[in-house]
Amino acid sequence: MRIKLKLFSIARDLAGFGEEVVELPPNSTADAVMNILAERNAEFRKWKTSLRFAVNYEYVSHSHQLRDGDEVAVIPPVSGG
């Protein structure tokens, strides 16, 4: 299956890209995305607990099961206001 992965703020800086279509095995969870990111930059593994995931604009847990066509965003600690 394919997902659209979006990265923001420091996560984009660490990964070196902001948006990419990613191929994943069926039934992958959000954590699978973390593994892909850790392959790009091992720092991601250390900061795993500080990063939240959103699927189709809603926060989900790391164990959330992804579906084909999902828009998956990696959300670092927010700092609006």
Added chain:
Amino acid sequence: MVKIVDNEIDIAEALEQVVTPETGGMNIFVGTTRNHSGGRKVIGLEYEAYEPMATAMMQELEDLARSRWRLHGVSIIHRVGSVEVGEASVVIAVSAAHRKEAFEACRFLIDELKKTVPIWKREFFADGTVEWSGTSQTFSATTSSGRIG
């Protein structure tokens, strides 16, 4: 009314949006950009939003506030892009028949916005460094390794 803008926030408009003939009080919170952070001098700021999600979450917060308090109007406006020191980065205006509801709802909205809405601030320091706000502790090892900043 919620929106994300990429230029100066119109504070008068935020108030005009919420006033009604039944309104007895309006409460407004204006968040402005500081010239210092963690003891260091800040010379410029930039905000980035995951816009479709940020707008959806701001609307959810408005709906939640309206369900908790009897409100006449709600405006939530956040700015993105470059913001000069001393300018408004966020404006929240709330109206109600009485001040208690307006004060409580306004406080709730800014507190929740800061915790949940996917918007990020990047600070440009006088010493030349650039940091995503709130990441210096969590990501300090990363920063010191020279991978970013």
